[in-house]
Amino acid sequence: MSKPKRIGVLTAGGDCPGLNAAIRGVGKTAIVEHGMEVIGFTAGYSGLINKEYVELDEHSLSGILTLGGTILGTSREKPFKMGEGDPNKPELIVQNYHDLGLDCVVCIGGNGTMKTAAKLSDLGINVIGIPKTIDNDVWGTDVTFGFDSALGIATEAIDRLHTTANSHQRAMVIEVMGHHAGWIALYAGMAAGGDIILVPEIDFSIGAVCKRIEKRFEDKKPYSIVVVAEGIKVPKKGMTAAQFVTENIQLFTGIETRETRLGYIQRGGSPSPMDRILATRYGAFAAELIAKGEYGNMVAMKGNKLEAVGLKEVGGKLRLIEPGNNMVRKARNMGISFGDE
Ligand code: F6P
Secondary structure (H helix, E strand, O other), rough: OOOOOOEEEOOOOOOOOOOOHHHHHHHEEEEHHOEEEEEEEEOOHHHHHHOOOEOOOOOOOOOOOOOOOOOOOOOOOOOOOOOOOOOOOHHHHHHHHHHOOOOEEEEEEOHHHHHHHHHHHHOHHHHHHEEEOOOOOOOOOOOOOHHHHHHHHHHHHHHHHHHHHHHHHEEEEEEEEEOOOHHHHHHHHHHHHEEEEEEEOOOOOHHHHHHHHHHHHOOOHHHHHHEEOOOOOOOOOOHOOOHHHHHHHHHHOOOOOEEOHHHHHHOOOOOHHHHHHHHHHHHHHHHHHHHHHHOOOOEEEOOOEEEEEHHHHHHHEEEOOOOOOOOHHHHOOOEOOOOOO
């Protein structure tokens, strides 16, 4: 009989709901279905550099499906970005990989994590990537886990702003996360009836935003909900997106305007049912790829089908809202403004 495969799992980058579901999905499938041994590196790539890990078995992988965050911890460590005096981190990783007798490392993370995973693959390490992030901006897959949970939280928050906006006849500005991408703003704005949605991918003018709000007042719609992605271009240094938009609406329209920044609330807590399922499916598929020896890939969802996409193709790219995006078109057709007309 051949020696069982031994794999390492790590979670890197910002945490998000569903990480534990993915760890459980890959770990349990690897152990139960394929008889592999599994270890978990702590604090992202730092654990791989410093050889810090825990053994994972069926017992330790139980009871974690619904937990937010990551039982392994995470960090934004980028092993290929070395400062002066740093040890040769990629070299340490390769050495640790061999010392620990690993057959593969499963890297669960966003764009940065996939980029690093692709570079490790170039160094001869067997790697599989699993895409996560609330931002939903990993290239090569239709969807990342974490997004649906964040969307649910953002949507509920915007729903709750409607009452104050209506009662006080105010403009309410809410800033959501997304880094360089506007997916959370677009989807939450659509789901919660935003009147204006500002995303980094569509250039806006504050004049057009104010005009739309004034027009709504004239049309006897005395309140407005403005959903703003954190990554929009803010012409004033040191100001957040929400601050800039709020201050300018108040200044130019005279309409009472309030801001809300949702922040890390969007990344916290238990994953939504859809994220639990997606993360579990990604994890299970990753274990299957390892069993077949199909390394150097990221698991991805295309349509409703799981696929393997080469990490080389993914690394360094972002999936952003494209011009002509169908959802944007539908929103415009309903009178929602993107601040560009
Ligand atoms: O990538 C997820 C995300 O929450 C982004 O939406 C946000 O810009 C960033 O992480 C915040 O990062 P940090 O946790 O380092 O503050």
